[in-house]
Amino acid sequence: MSGVGVGxxxxxxxxxxxxxxxxxxxxRGLHFGDGLFETIACPRGAPxxxxxxxxxxxxxxxxxxIPFTDGAALRAEIAALSAGGAATLLKVIVDRGSATxxxxxxxxxxxxxxxxxxxxxxxxRAEWRAEGVAVRIAALALGENPALAGLKHLxxxxxxxxxxxxxDSQALEALLFSSSGRLISxxxxxxxxxxxxxxxxxxxxxxxVAGVMRRALMSEAERAQIPVSEAVLGRADLDAAEEIFxxxxxxxxxxxxxxxxxxxxxxxxxxxxxxxxxxxxEG
Amino acid sequence: MSGVGVGxxxxxxxxxxxxxxxxxxxxRGLHFGDGLFETIACPRGAPxxxxxxxxxxxxxxxxxxIPFTDGAALRAEIAALSAGGAATLLKVIVDRGSATxxxxxxxxxxxxxxxxxxxxxxxxRAEWRAEGVAVRIAALALGENPALAGLKHLxxxxxxxxxxxxxDSQALEALLFSSSGRLISxxxxxxxxxxxxxxxxxxxxxxxVAGVMRRALMSEAERAQIPVSEAVLGRADLDAAEEIFxxxxxxxxxxxxxxxxxxxxxxxxxxxxxxxxxxxxEG
Numbered sequence: 001m002s003g004v005g006v007g008x009x010x011x012x013x014x015x016x017x018x019x020x021x022x023x024x025x026x027x028r029g030l031h032f033g034d035g036l037f038e039t040i041a042c043p044r045g046a047p048x049x050x051x052x053x054x055x056x057x058x059x060x061x062x063x064x065x066i067p068f069t070d071g072a073a074l075r076a077e078i079a080a081l082s083a084g085g086a087a088t089l090l091k092v093i094v095d096r097g098s099a100t101x102x103x104x105x106x107x108x109x110x111x112x113x114x115x116x117x118x119x120x121x122x123x124x125r126a127e128w129r130a131e132g133v134a135v136r137i138a139a140l141a142l143g144e145n146p147a148l149a150g151l152k153h154l155x156x157x158x159x160x161x162x163x164x165x166x167x168d169s170q171a172l173e174a175l176l177f178s179s180s181g182r183l184i185s186x187x188x189x190x191x192x193x194x195x196x197x198x199x200x201x202x203x204x205x206x207x208x209v210a211g212v213m214r215r216a217l218m219s220e221a222e223r224a225q226i227p228v229s230e231a232v233l234g235r236a237d238l239d240a241a242e243e244i245f246x247x248x249x250x251x252x253x254x255x256x257x258x259x260x261x262x263x264x265x266x267x268x269x270x271x272x273x274x275x276x277x278x279x280x281x282e283g
Numbered sequence: 284m285s286g287v288g289v290g291x292x293x294x295x296x297x298x299x300x301x302x303x304x305x306x307x308x309x310x311r312g313l314h315f316g317d318g319l320f321e322t323i324a325c326p327r328g329a330p331x332x333x334x335x336x337x338x339x340x341x342x343x344x345x346x347x348x349i350p351f352t353d354g355a356a357l358r359a360e361i362a363a364l365s366a367g368g369a370a371t372l373l374k375v376i377v378d379r380g381s382a383t384x385x386x387x388x389x390x391x392x393x394x395x396x397x398x399x400x401x402x403x404x405x406x407x408r409a410e411w412r413a414e415g416v417a418v419r420i421a422a423l424a425l426g427e428n429p430a431l432a433g434l435k436h437l438x439x440x441x442x443x444x445x446x447x448x449x450x451d452s453q454a455l456e457a458l459l460f461s462s463s464g465r466l467i468s469x470x471x472x473x474x475x476x477x478x479x480x481x482x483x484x485x486x487x488x489x490x491x492v493a494g495v496m497r498r499a500l501m502s503e504a505e506r507a508q509i510p511v512s513e514a515v516l517g518r519a520d521l522d523a524a525e526e527i528f529x530x531x532x533x534x535x536x537x538x539x540x541x542x543x544x545x546x547x548x549x550x551x552x553x554x555x556x557x558x559x560x561x562x563x564x565e566g
Contacts (some may be wrong), residue, residue: 012309022305023313025296025398030306030376032439033316064440065447089385093313102372102402105446106440115308119385137304143426143490144462147444155438156315156387157347161430163388164348179427187387207426208334 009201012118026098027113033154034106035095035113036060038212040078041250043121045085045270047078048280049249052212057094060151062111066096077116086119089250095154116121122250128172129274132257132266135246136171138162138187142178144206152209159187173254174248175238178207183233186246189254192213194243199228213247220276226269243267252281295401297360309381310396316437317389318378318396319343321390323361324533326404328368330361331563332532334437335495342352343434345393349379351395360399370404372533378437405533411455412557415540415549419454421445421470425461428488434468435492442470456529456537461490466516469529471499472537477526477552482511496530503559509552526550535564 013020028034038053047053054071061068074092081090093115101107140162148155156253162174173186183202185191190211193200199221204210221228233239244256244264253274255266296303311317321336330336337354344351357375364373376398384390421443431438445457456469466485468474473494476483482504487493504511514520521527527539527547536557538549 002529015308015505021308023304023308025298025304025400026444027313030310030313031320031437032443033437034440034443037314064444091314095313102405103446104442106443117308122385140430141428143428143431145424145426145441147423148426153440154314154316155440157317157431157436157438158428160315160317160389161347163386202466219291 012081014081014114014116016114017073017077023113023115024098024101026111027095028097028099029093029095029113029154031099032104033156034064035066035154036064036092037094037152037154038092039249040082040090041196042082042088042090043059044087045082047090048083049212049216050078052114052215053092053249056152056210056212057092057111061094063105063147063151064153066094066112067108068094069109070112070114074114074116077114078258081118082118082189089119089121091117091119093154124251128254129252132255132264133172133246134170134258135173135175135186135244135256135260136166136169137260138174138176140176142176142184142207144178144180146206149207150204150210156207162187174260177235180206181208181234183235183238184208189246189248189251192217192245192247193233193237193241194267195237195241197198197227197269198225199239199269200231201228202233203230213249216280217247217253217273217277220280221273224272224276226273245270245273253277295364297364297397297399299397300340300356300360306396306398308380310378311380311382311389311393312376312378312396312437314382315387316439318349318376318437318486319347320377320435320437321375322399322532323365323373323375324363325371325373327370328365328560330365330373332360332495332499335498335536336375336532339435339493340375343436344377346388346430346434347379347436349377349395350391350393351377353395353397357397357399360397364399364401372402372404374400374402376400376437390464411537412535414426415538416455416529418456418458418469418527418539418543419449419455420543421457421459423446423459425459425467425490427463429462429489432490433487433493445470458542460518464517465489466518466521467491467532472529472531472534475500475528475530476516476520476524477550478520478524480510480552482509482552483514483516483520484511486513486517494531496532496535498561499531500556500560503563504556505561507555509556526553528553528556536560
């Protein structure tokens with residue numbers, strides 16, 4: 001079996017705190033995507049933005065009514081797998097656990113399952129952060145469901161299909177619109193637009209994942225008195241943007257250098273935000 | 284650990300043809316819901332509508348670009364687990380297999396995984412088929428994504444959440460509308476409406492699962508020269524329906540007896556279709 005990550009080193013995994021390479025075949029994460037995940041960057045060993053990750057995870061459990069109460073155990077497992085100082089990514093899954101009855105409905109007697117996987121830090125080029133990346137627009141449009149909006153849940157077929165479009169493309173990311181034409185996000189990142197020295201990022205009340213780096217950046221912008229709005233944005237807003245950048249927990253901030261043939265500059269506000277975020281990203 | 288089904292007998296499972304109780308923790312079905320499933324009724328041992336199930340599964344693999352080529356092995360596994368003559372349900376999952384790289388995108392070198400689970404036939408009351416069932420309307424609205432519409436894929440959080448609404452309800456099923464207000468299906472069934480001696484069932488080009496029993500019933504209706512249309516249907520069509528019934532591979536045809544307080548009769552066309560389908564359902 002092939003491994004995951006750079007050099008195909010198989011990642012270490014803990015399932016409910018025990019070293020494991022497998023999970024129960026009745027797991028509801030497998031059967032229904034009935035769970036949530038976090039990808040926690042540990043660029044120098046320590047988990048970055050850990051509190052934001054855990055808060056989002058707990059909020060997701062509450063919204064999906066997953067009775068997860070083992071936050072302390074999860075913290076210990078994250079600490080154990082991130083120890084050592086090497087740059088790693090931790091993927092954390094919390095799902096509703098094994099099915100206790102047939103069918104979609106949860107009976108309420110399920111025991112949530114914790115999975116923590118250690119993955120190698122992916123290879124990155126410094127120029128992606130410095131000079132920006134090429135981005136395309138996905139053909140796939142995201143379905144809209146407020147009940148799932150904002151959550152980093154395990155139903156990710158839309159992202160899989162969007163990534164599989166145009167495998168030959170030079171683009172490192174694809175921007176997604178929703179079925180009603182709203183700009184939402186990248187497949188693995190959130191998106192910010194700059195216009196008239198204001199920051200805009202899509203409102204995520206119909207679909208999309210409310211990223212922890214998006215949250216951290218919005219807080220940092222507010223602290224620096226840079227106006228920032230969560231807004232309903234469309235194609236015209238994207239076209240009118242003077243600067244565009246992407247965020248996620250691992251990449252930090254990637255300026256968009258080209259978008260479907262259009263060339264953008266890495267603008268002043270993007271540079272300023274990269275500077276403001278540097279203590280967090282490199283500290 | 285609790286088992287599944289009547290009497291909490293843990294089901295037999297084959298993973299890639301081998302008896303197993305677990306799957307790889309890197310399985311993309313778990314991480315992304317990146318796969319498909321079938322629930323095959325074996326009321327007297329033999330799998331019912333097997334060719335329709337396998338055809339839908341293969342079509343789904345083609346649409347998701349899952350390079351599944353082990354149909355012959357899967358047939359043999361279904362035969363092995365259904366042998367014996369007892370009433371069982373087989374749940375078949377085919378997913379993209381273990382991740383060979385980090386992230387949503389598939390590299391193309393994944394090896395699809397087959398999972399076949401044998402589950403006990405659920406307890407049913409004869410009156411559900413004879414006299415009908417109580418049905419409610421779900422609060423949750425389904426997201427619309429033509430790229431996933433019709434497929435029985437593993438992204439089923441919407442169905443989980445819809446089933447979890449009103450746990451106290453006497454309703455055996457909940458009807459779902461989509462985000463644009465279209466009637467789509469039940470959480471685990473397709474829906475048919477009767478009006479002026481014509482059959483209508485929701486068009487499933489934006490969301491919903493195109494059930495095998497829905498397909499079989501439409502074929503049977505056409506053979507009997509009963510007009511049947513796949514149509515864009517809304518709340519007004521539901522309210523105007525003279526008869527309503529539900530179908531799935533296990534239940535066959537359940538008339539709707541009550542819908543959110545409204546009482547319906549089990550009408551003549553529903554009875555006629557139950558009669559036409561009897562050789563298939565009880566043969």
